[in-house]
Amino acid sequence: MAPWKKHGLRYEGFSLIEVTIALGVFAFAMIPIIGLVSSGMKSLRGSMDDGVRGEIVRKVVAEAGRVPYTNLSTAFNNSLFYFDDEGVQQAASNAQTIFVASNSIADPPPLVTSDTNIAQLLRVTVRHFADTNNKTVYSQLILNTAQ
Numbered sequence: 207m208a209p210w211k212k213h214g215l216r217y218e219g220f221s222l223i224e225v226t227i228a229l230g231v232f233a234f235a236m237i238p239i240i241g242l243v244s245s246g247m248k249s250l251r252g253s254m255d256d257g258v259r260g261e262i263v264r265k266v267v268a269e270a271g272r273v274p275y276t277n278l279s280t281a282f283n284n285s286l287f288y289f290d291d292e293g294v295q296q297a298a299s300n301a302q303t304i305f306v307a308s309n310s311i312a313d314p315p316p317l318v319t320s321d322t323n324i325a326q327l328l329r330v331t332v333r334h335f336a337d338t339n340n341k342t343v344y345s346q347l348i349l350n351t352a353q
Contacts, residue, residue, distance in 0.1 A: 259342050266309065283310060284308070287307040288300075307331065308333070310331075315327065327348070330346070
């Protein structure tokens, strides 16, 4: 027998009040879960960006390692590299550019050495293209292996 058909003296099925209460309980439980999904997506995007930034720094440091040590400060200082959201290097700034990596060469920390013929400090700053305040600075000590 169908649930809406009369069964004895009463009708089977849910009343409007029961359905309304069930929807209220469901909505009460789902609102915090939706908030968690939103913050989880932000955290996921942030960790993906951090992973891409690390990959960009690895590529820039590898590029600096290919430059002869004596030419490092002139050829690699204040250069810009452009990357998309997956860390793939772009030839120039374009519509796919998400990250910009800038470099600077400095003297090594005094506790390491004061002689720039032995080592130089490479600082790589990775900025988000749309949000210039969103940046991360990495430092790498480049050693003169010719000595």
